[in-house]
Amino acid sequence: MKSDLPALMEARGLDALIILGDAMHNPAMTYFTGVKHVTDGVLVVKRGEEPVLFYHNMERDEAAATGLQTRSITDYNYRDIYEQEGKNPLRATARLYQRMLIDAGLTAGKVAVYGQRDAGETFGLISGLQELLPNIEFVGEYKDSLLLQARATKDPQEIEQMRSVAQSTVEVVGQVADFLSRQKDVGGVLTGEDGQQVTVAKVKSLINRLLAERGMDNPHGTIFAPGAEGGVPHSQGSPDAPLRLGEPIVFDIYPVQAGGGYFADFTRTWCIGHATPEAQALYDDVRAVFDTVMGELKTGVHGTVYQDRVCELFEAQGHPTVRQNPLTRNGYVHSFAHGLGLDIHERPSTGRDTTAEDVLKPGMVITVEPGLYYPERGLGVRIEDAVYMHPDGHIEILAPYPYDLVIPLKS
Amino acid sequence: MKSDLPALMEARGLDALIILGDAMHNPAMTYFTGVKHVTDGVLVVKRGEEPVLFYHNMERDEAAATGLQTRSITDYNYRDIYEQEGKNPLRATARLYQRMLIDAGLTAGKVAVYGQRDAGETFGLISGLQELLPNIEFVGEYKDSLLLQARATKDPQEIEQMRSVAQSTVEVVGQVADFLSRQKDVGGVLTGEDGQQVTVAKVKSLINRLLAERGMDNPHGTIFAPGAEGGVPHSQGSPDAPLRLGEPIVFDIYPVQAGGGYFADFTRTWCIGHATPEAQALYDDVRAVFDTVMGELKTGVHGTVYQDRVCELFEAQGHPTVRQNPLTRNGYVHSFAHGLGLDIHERPSTGRDTTAEDVLKPGMVITVEPGLYYPERGLGVRIEDAVYMHPDGHIEILAPYPYDLVIPLKS
Numbered sequence: 001m002k003s004d005l006p007a008l009m010e011a012r013g014l015d016a017l018i019i020l021g022d023a024m025h026n027p028a029m030t031y032f033t034g035v036k037h038v039t040d041g042v043l044v045v046k047r048g049e050e051p052v053l054f055y056h057n058m059e060r061d062e063a064a065a066t067g068l069q070t071r072s073i074t075d076y077n078y079r080d081i082y083e084q085e086g087k088n089p090l091r092a093t094a095r096l097y098q099r100m101l102i103d104a105g106l107t108a109g110k111v112a113v114y115g116q117r118d119a120g121e122t123f124g125l126i127s128g129l130q131e132l133l134p135n136i137e138f139v140g141e142y143k144d145s146l147l148l149q150a151r152a153t154k155d156p157q158e159i160e161q162m163r164s165v166a167q168s169t170v171e172v173v174g175q176v177a178d179f180l181s182r183q184k185d186v187g188g189v190l191t192g193e194d195g196q197q198v199t200v201a202k203v204k205s206l207i208n209r210l211l212a213e214r215g216m217d218n219p220h221g222t223i224f225a226p227g228a229e230g231g232v233p234h235s236q237g238s239p240d241a242p243l244r245l246g247e248p249i250v251f252d253i254y255p256v257q258a259g260g261g262y263f264a265d266f267t268r269t270w271c272i273g274h275a276t277p278e279a280q281a282l283y284d285d286v287r288a289v290f291d292t293v294m295g296e297l298k299t300g301v302h303g304t305v306y307q308d309r310v311c312e313l314f315e316a317q318g319h320p321t322v323r324q325n326p327l328t329r330n331g332y333v334h335s336f337a338h339g340l341g342l343d344i345h346e347r348p349s350t351g352r353d354t355t356a357e358d359v360l361k362p363g364m365v366i367t368v369e370p371g372l373y374y375p376e377r378g379l380g381v382r383i384e385d386a387v388y389m390h391p392d393g394h395i396e397i398l399a400p401y402p403y404d405l406v407i408p409l410k411s
Numbered sequence: 412m413k414s415d416l417p418a419l420m421e422a423r424g425l426d427a428l429i430i431l432g433d434a435m436h437n438p439a440m441t442y443f444t445g446v447k448h449v450t451d452g453v454l455v456v457k458r459g460e461e462p463v464l465f466y467h468n469m470e471r472d473e474a475a476a477t478g479l480q481t482r483s484i485t486d487y488n489y490r491d492i493y494e495q496e497g498k499n500p501l502r503a504t505a506r507l508y509q510r511m512l513i514d515a516g517l518t519a520g521k522v523a524v525y526g527q528r529d530a531g532e533t534f535g536l537i538s539g540l541q542e543l544l545p546n547i548e549f550v551g552e553y554k555d556s557l558l559l560q561a562r563a564t565k566d567p568q569e570i571e572q573m574r575s576v577a578q579s580t581v582e583v584v585g586q587v588a589d590f591l592s593r594q595k596d597v598g599g600v601l602t603g604e605d606g607q608q609v610t611v612a613k614v615k616s617l618i619n620r621l622l623a624e625r626g627m628d629n630p631h632g633t634i635f636a637p638g639a640e641g642g643v644p645h646s647q648g649s650p651d652a653p654l655r656l657g658e659p660i661v662f663d664i665y666p667v668q669a670g671g672g673y674f675a676d677f678t679r680t681w682c683i684g685h686a687t688p689e690a691q692a693l694y695d696d697v698r699a700v701f702d703t704v705m706g707e708l709k710t711g712v713h714g715t716v717y718q719d720r721v722c723e724l725f726e727a728q729g730h731p732t733v734r735q736n737p738l739t740r741n742g743y744v745h746s747f748a749h750g751l752g753l754d755i756h757e758r759p760s761t762g763r764d765t766t767a768e769d770v771l772k773p774g775m776v777i778t779v780e781p782g783l784y785y786p787e788r789g790l791g792v793r794i795e796d797a798v799y800m801h802p803d804g805h806i807e808i809l810a811p812y813p814y815d816l817v818i819p820l821k822s
Contacts, residue, residue, distance in 0.1 A: 037647045058645040090553035119533040120524040124551025126534045140535025142501035212623035234469040236448045352490050
């Protein structure tokens, strides 16, 4: 968590972090600022010191609302620098950043870089800055970054926000279930009062409205994938697809607090009206593995131990798994869990890029999401909850919601 | 526009572009893919050849829906590479990307890099890739990039999408005006049927619901800034702020097609019930300048000519401007226009980073947004429309909407 930063920085020999970009939909920045309408800012975090936020004048009120120490970028008068640098925007911006870093007392040492920005701009800017500040060693970490390591465990204020967005999300899920249950069965296809088929697009429009009403953004969309589409884990569901009764629908919803704060991540698989025997059987297998792993989950164990365990359990049921064949498209094809926070996927990882650091620790929030996929047979099933691993070892489901496979029709 | 790319690449001596990241909320990528649920992809665009998209297996259906040539990243078996590279995720990923680029036939030449990603990851990855592929010169352009230059002019398909999102946006604006007009005046403060004051937060919640219903995301929020907050151009409006009758409210709305396609950008300033004489006078000044500049706008003229013109007109009215003092916080404090498209702010620029390229050209979509700000006097006024500069010279407002300052109450 954030209070670990000085020790983590010392362990990695980092003297400072610089974080670039907006304070919305930019996890590294909002980790320090909260969600604020600060664009194209620069945050300097020196080890053991208070962070300093450089902002543009038009956003001075928003910058002040972060509660951080602030300095105006506008006061550096970019236009003059731009003229001095022959109207070359890359050289001028590197010069501007050089001056800001010098004023922040950062002229030497090892400095890690973060923040969502255009890749080309970043590569050009940091390379240029490296030439202007040769006594600084700029470091670009990958996947296992210090900031991701700090963010892997959450403090109580973060957990409160994560519970809130998770709770709002399951409320939306409940409203969607209620909406579906009030439609009609016309020849095996879900149909509205108006005689129109209920499409994936219609359900997603409802989801977006309900999320917006509760103060959530949905930047990555929603998976609402019926039948064969649910057999491919990340297929979103074709907008015009009808919903056939009995067929499983994978409903994976992962909204974020408005402006880009903490994410929820939640999946249920539903059959409307009734479940086909094939869907019920696949669901029962996933549910059994989900319950077993949830019961066994504890801190101090490396995440991959559970990934192995999930593979073992699915294999015992007769399903192919990624453990047997990393390229399989049938059976259990992904990893069982991932960290959740300001990103949908953060540390710990139990997938292809897991490291020794990915031991489950008190303070972590992870999803648990076993699933089975048979695209050629036209179905997939996934169940996912996000859990908080309490310091006392207790495992809390952030927002409990029933696991029923079938959404019965009310009429 | 996109068809200009081969010529633009030749002019800059670029042999290829590589675009990194998701196909949602990532303008450089969605420019080629459309909005698709493809995460952590790599697009290789060689000069004069069809682009090739590398995707992960779980998203194969979404990748196929782009209509581009596709190749699976999963087939490279990252886990093996990761083991070979001593479980170092940066080295392993650089090696993976090296293999993909080689298979795409990219082993030499000048290659520009694009795409929204974490700054540190990009800097590390491209630096690592540069070592593995020494015959490639990786280029990070800044602000004046080739892709931004291409995107500055739009083709008819893009204009159709931009008209659509602009039209949906003014429909929402109209519904917000209607909502406000149906509230009551209680002691000079806008108040609902339920006796509660109508706050900024309440209006924004309505805006988000209406946008979601029409298939738009609102990742950057909305400016709905009453009184003194409207006197600072990018203040968002405090959630709990009440709306006082007569006081100007700056309402700047900039949603995007769901998943991150084209943006709208639109501003009106409203006084509810009536306008104070001070607000009316400031509004009349801005409106006069807006009308004059809209009447004078034509292609073939550099954007800064109009910025000068706006300054001249405001100065003649007695207002301070950025032309006299780049750091002024009173009067006219920003630039009059910016390009609009897959980003809210793109080329052309008429502000501090303008270049010789920023001549207004047929095919461009720009906002026109003069404004006046007096934070100490407690008010600001801005008017903004987005216009399309037709190839025949005609200037089209993408979504016309009335300019009335006062929203009369219905009861």
